[in-house]
Every structure is written in structure tokens, then in C-alpha cells.
Amino acid sequence: MKPLSLYIHIPFCKRKCSYCDFVSVAKPFSFQETYIDALINEMRLQAAISASHKIDTIYIGGGTPSFLEESLIEKLLSALSDNFCTDFVREYTFECNPESLSPQKLEILKKHGVNRLSFGLQTTDSSELELLRRSHDFETFIGSFKLGRDHGFKNISVDLMFALPSQTMSSLSKSLEDIISISPEHISCYSLIIEEGTLMNKWVNEGKVTPVDDDTYVEMYRYIVSHLENHGYHQYEISNFCKDGYESLHNSAYWLRQNYLGLGVAAHSMIDNKRFSNTDNITNYINCLDGGNLSVEEGSLELLSSNDIINETIFLGLRMNRGIKLKELPLEALDKVDGLVKNKLVEIEEDRIRLTQKGREISNTIFVELMTD
Incomplete structure (x- = not known):
């Protein structure tokens, strides 16, 4: 059977980050529960796909999956194993924000076979975290990272952003050193892209922040690559670095054009060179699934040439x-x-x-x- 990577989108956050253009919203528990019920309906409707494919990786992203309460995480992961064969999954990733993790949530993840955590840190500098409208500080991250280690997670990834307005080589170096000092297995380093419709874009247009120039971007990027290489993190993709044997299997499946199925609002899929995507409207997504129909966006089905x-x-x-x-x-x-x-x-x-x-x-x-x- 062909390998299949499964992605599940959780669109909820405590608040919207200034740079984020993903489908993510702050909603109360009752709305979140309604969404999870719709997501489970989609699992049931798409379960047949796994009969002809072997699920190789699972990635639960967002948004902030760890923002869900314990009962909804349990409900989601139980439904996943009820509707899909997860016996052969090699990598099972759950995205976390430092401020929304707890021992109880980690115990649920371990029980259901999650074996990789991905932390959205972005920077360890307090003024840069404030600029990005992140809801944590570095100390909170350290506590959550240690909690993950204490619960037996031996594969942890950390996200770092660079080329931020007002970021200096000194603050970037400090963030890198802080991350290296706790020795995660994987580090993703993304340059800030100022997207239309984001708060950051509004600030740029109003002259409140100034994007970095190309020379600064190149200087920072070269420094990251060299510094991480010197500390045992080899670059295996433009933005991704890891210790030996810890490449992201899920993301590699995308880059290698293997089959993937996306579940949830705005999720994208590609099965045997057929590409399609779900609606990016959360209310429409829920209504479609409540009615027993998939929420595939009209006109999104495409057979690749x-x-x-x-x-x-x-x-x-x-x-x-x-x-x-x-x-x-x-x-x-x-x-x-x-x-x-x-x-x-x-x-x-x-x-x-x-x-x-x-x-x-x-x-x-x-x-x-x-x-x-």
C-alpha cells in the first residue's frame, strides 16, 4: 500500500499573532466542541481512503492544538484511532504553544501514541515576542519543554523566526543559543514573511515597523546555518535543521510529493496527483459536515498535469x-x-x-x- 500522511487542522488560538494569515480564531469551548464533532464526521467520511493507503505520519497543527481542553484532545485522538489504522504510524506530531500545555494533556498525547512535539517559540527575546503578539515568555517555554521531556518525549522540534523588524544579530544569536542550550532534536528557522491582511502588514503600511532589508536577511540566514551546523544540527531543507536521524518525516512527505490527506477547515489534500481543499470558512465547514457532506471547496478539485x-x-x-x-x-x-x-x-x-x-x-x-x- 502507498504511504499516506494525515494532517488535522485545529484553528483555535488564544489570540491572533501579528504575522499569522492561517485560518485561526479565538472561540469559546462550546464552539470548539462543535468543530471537533464536525472534524470527526469528516474522519468517518474519509476513512475509506486509509483502506488503500498505509498511514505513515500524522501531524496535528493549527492554530494551536494544545489550546484545546483535555476532554476535546481525548475525543479527537480517540476518533482518529477509531476511524484510521494508526498501527504503522512512524511519526505522530502535535503542535504546542508553551502557555497552553499541561501534564494532563501530555498524558493524553502519550496514551494515544503521539511521539513528537512541535513548539511554537519564535524568539526568546521579550520585546520580539510582544511584537509578534505571542502569549508566552521564554520562561514559560522552558517550563513546557521540560514538562515534555519529563513525560518521555524524545523528539521535540522548536520554531524560530528571524528577519523580524527591530531584531538584531545579537538578539538572534541569543535566541539561537537559548534554544541550542536545551538541545531539541529539531529546529525550524523561518524568516518573517509579511502577509496581506495581517496586523504586521498594517503596521508596516502605517510606518510603525520597518521590514529588514535583503542584506540583513542574508546575513542572519548565513549565521543560522553556520551556527547550527557547528552545534550538531545539519540542514536538510531550506528552513529545517536537526540532529542525525530526526528529520521531519511528515514535512518530508510534502517535499517528496507523497500522498497526504488534510482534515479540517482550509486543509489541503493530494491523493494520486488529485489535489483538493476544504472550505476556509469555519461555519460553512461545520454546516457541511453536520449535513453529512464533505466541505471540499467548489472548483478546488484538480488533476495535476x-x-x-x-x-x-x-x-x-x-x-x-x-x-x-x-x-x-x-x-x-x-x-x-x-x-x-x-x-x-x-x-x-x-x-x-x-x-x-x-x-x-x-x-x-x-x-x-x-x-x-
Whole structure:
């Protein structure tokens, strides 16, 4: 059977972060329970997919899954194992925010086979946390991280953001040192992207904050890569670093274009080169599932063409340090490879092409150059 990665979207947060453009809202317990009931209905309707696929990874993200109360986490995870065969799951990730974790929640996660935690830290600097409108401080994070270790979690990932307005090399270095000192197995480092419709975008337009310039971004990125490498975290993807053997299996499934099924509002799926997505309206999502229907967005069902597959292979596969096979490039792209090699943006090793560190810094430009029309 083909491997299948399962993603479940929990759209609830204590409050909206200033940079976030995901579907996430602050809602009371009664609304959350109604949503979880709809999500369980979707599981029942989609359970047949797992009959022809082997579920390899599960990722519960958001939003803030750990914001759910204990009873709803129990209800959600019980329904997952009732509707899908989880016997062969290698990686089972649950996203957490430091301020919303408890011993009781961790016990529920362990009971249901969750074996990986992903913490949204972003920075250890208090003024930067305030700018991002995060609901925790570094001390709260340390307490939650230790709680995870005390409950036997041996695979923990931590998110770090860089290229923040007002962030300095000194504060970035301090955040990195703080994270390295507690020795998580995996670190994701994402540059701030100021998205339309976010509070951060509003502040930029009003002149209240100033985005970092390209030179500062490159300087910070190079420093992160070098510093993490020196402390035993190898880069395996543009934004992801880990100790040996702790690459994210779930995210790697996306980059390798393996099948994935997304459940929940605004979740996306790709099964055997058919792509589709759920509505991004929470009320519509709930109403559809209450009526016994899937909430697939009208017009979102798409059978990928051969060009689509080639282009996705390029811009997803080249994100990974391992790169892709040369034969996966279209003929017109092969004509451009010599120039990219000459400019030290890509390198060829045996039958594979991969980005150099210089290439990763301008990866989107290279993807566009290599993709086919």
C-alpha cells in the first residue's frame, strides 16, 4: 500500500499573532466542541481512503492544538484511532504553544501514541515576542519543554523566526543559543514573511515597523546555518535543521510529493496527483459536515498535469539539501544548469542536482528559472 500522511487542522488560538494569515480564531469551548464533532464526521467520511493507503505520519497543527481542553484532545485522538489504522504510524506530531500545555494533556498525547512535539517559540527575546503578539515568555517555554521531556518525549522540534523588524544579530544569536542550550532534536528557522491582511502588514503600511532589508536577511540566514551546523544540527531543507536521524518525516512527505490527506477547515489534500481543499470558512465547514457532506471547496478539485508534477518536483524537491535527480528536470531546464553551476547556485553530484548555500538564499529565483511553462 502507498504511504499516506494525515494532517488535522485545529484553528483555535488564544489570540491572533501579528504575522499569522492561517485560518485561526479565538472561540469559546462550546464552539470548539462543535468543530471537533464536525472534524470527526469528516474522519468517518474519509476513512475509506486509509483502506488503500498505509498511514505513515500524522501531524496535528493549527492554530494551536494544545489550546484545546483535555476532554476535546481525548475525543479527537480517540476518533482518529477509531476511524484510521494508526498501527504503522512512524511519526505522530502535535503542535504546542508553551502557555497552553499541561501534564494532563501530555498524558493524553502519550496514551494515544503521539511521539513528537512541535513548539511554537519564535524568539526568546521579550520585546520580539510582544511584537509578534505571542502569549508566552521564554520562561514559560522552558517550563513546557521540560514538562515534555519529563513525560518521555524524545523528539521535540522548536520554531524560530528571524528577519523580524527591530531584531538584531545579537538578539538572534541569543535566541539561537537559548534554544541550542536545551538541545531539541529539531529546529525550524523561518524568516518573517509579511502577509496581506495581517496586523504586521498594517503596521508596516502605517510606518510603525520597518521590514529588514535583503542584506540583513542574508546575513542572519548565513549565521543560522553556520551556527547550527557547528552545534550538531545539519540542514536538510531550506528552513529545517536537526540532529542525525530526526528529520521531519511528515514535512518530508510534502517535499517528496507523497500522498497526504488534510482534515479540517482550509486543509489541503493530494491523493494520486488529485489535489483538493476544504472550505476556509469555519461555519460553512461545520454546516457541511453536520449535513453529512464533505466541505471540499467548489472548483478546488484538480488533476495535476505532467507539467504541474514536474514543477512541483522542482520547487519542492530542491528545497531539500539532497536535491532531485537530474532526469526529473525538463529538457529546457537542463540547458540552464551549466549557467547555474558556473554561478555557484547549484551543484551536481553523480545523478543529482541540489542548491548550494548561495542558491538557497535566492531559491525562489532558481525555482522559477528551472520550472516549465
